[in-house]
Amino acid sequence: MEMSGALWGTMPEPLVDLILAHLPIPRLFALRTVCKRWNSLIHSAGFVKTHSQVSSEPPYFVLYGMEDHRVQIGPSLFTFAYFARDASIFCSTTKKWHSLSFSFLPFSDFYLILTSRGLLCFAIYNLEDEVTLGVCNPITKMWRALPPWLPLRGKGLPDFVAMVVDEVHNSYKIIVIEELDLITRVYESTTKQWQETGRIHASEGLPYLMNRPCQAFVKNGFMYCLSQNLSQIAAYDLETGVWSRIHLNVPSAHEFLSMRTLGIVESHGRVLVLTRSVVGGDAAFELEHSSTGQGCFQVWAINDQLGLDIVVVGEVPYQPFDSSHDFDSFNIYTFSAEDHKDALIFSSPEWEYTWVFDLSDGTWHVVPECPRSMFGPDGVEGFPMELRLDISP
Helix, strand or coil: CCCCHHHHHHCCHHHHHHHHHCCCHHHHHHHHHCCHHHHHHHHCHHHHHHHHHHCCCCCEEEEEEEEEEEEEECCEEEEEEEEEEEEEEEECCCCEEEEECCCCCCCCCEEEEEEECCEEEEEEECCCCEEEEEEEECCCCEEEECCCCCCCCCECCCCEEEEEEECCCCEEEEEEECCCCCEEEEEECCCCEEEEEEECCHHHCCEECCCCCCCCEEECCEEEEEECCCCEEEEEECCCCCEEEEECCCCCCEEECCCCCCCEEEECCEEEEEEEECCCCCCCCCCCCCCCCCCEEEEEEECCCCCCCEEEEEEEECCCCCCCCCHHHCEEEEEEECCEEEEEEEECCCCCCCEEEECCCCEEEECCCCCCCCCCCCCEEEEEECCCCCCCC
16 A cells, blocks of 8 residues: 555654665665655665665666777787676566666776675776776765776786675775786775785686676685686685685586686575586587486585585576587676575676576576667676665775
8 A cells, every 4th residue: 555645744754764764775766756855865874874774685686788998909909898888787576677877987988897795896997098996886876996006007907806895894805916926915995005915826826706796705704716726716814815725626527617607606605616517628518417418507515614525506407598508608696585595697798688597496587688778789797786875985
């Protein structure tokens, strides 16, 4: 039942604010046009605090259009990044799309690198191809450009970039590594400065993200991601600044997914690794689902001690995908919602649709097509994201 305007008008403002604080962010933003006071609520410290305490924000999936950034070097044309354009967000509960604008950023050319706990890390390119890193909250439209991580601003992205958000202290860290010197540099939002925390060993290989969103996660004070050595997971101690490696005993009949594809995710506190069967030469892959005979990924959970053994927890048949599809063309993320617990999102710039695989019941779900015309010549990119009012860059 909808409440009449007259009834809303008789309610005390604190009660109205409490009711609004229970709304998910897209619904709250739709009501900002009602009056100036409601429009200003998201900037009220008291309301933001109440909203973070009482609102149960559902998971969202962001889809944004891309445009190639190409640079002519001699006779060759190279693509260095895909610039982000207008975006839409998909609510897992309402199954609806909402617009998400980046027009508040005063840059025409920027690249979305990472997302963590409601913040986005992006890269800005100037005419000389020099890169500046920045952080923003696309909901509150607050943003910050970071100082250079090197004395001389580098050309192109660092070889490794990760972001970790501390929700307790409302702070974050940006972690970068240049392959040139293998030094780990960390930006602390509390000090607004970079510091060097040590050098990694070249023999172990760089930790690996391929600058794709949501590919590192934090558990018990460590940040985890893939390593260039695909039989290892790279772990970074956020307190001591020391890197270590976790060696995984993957059966010889499997291998990690290609490095462009996400091979490690976190879901409900578990560390999950995705593998695929291998038969024949380097490029010959034959995958077989144990019950259906279809091709599949296998999903493994690392033990609680993050030790050597891993135990298979499920299989993902390749259907609805063609087994001849180029598996380097998609990215995989975890995506948890009320009806998609322990689910995997499959997204690709080359696909018209985004798919969800529910690990709990082994079923595929297609995400409803985005109503906006975002599929330009360079495709789209997508990633899961939290929407938050209480985190600032």
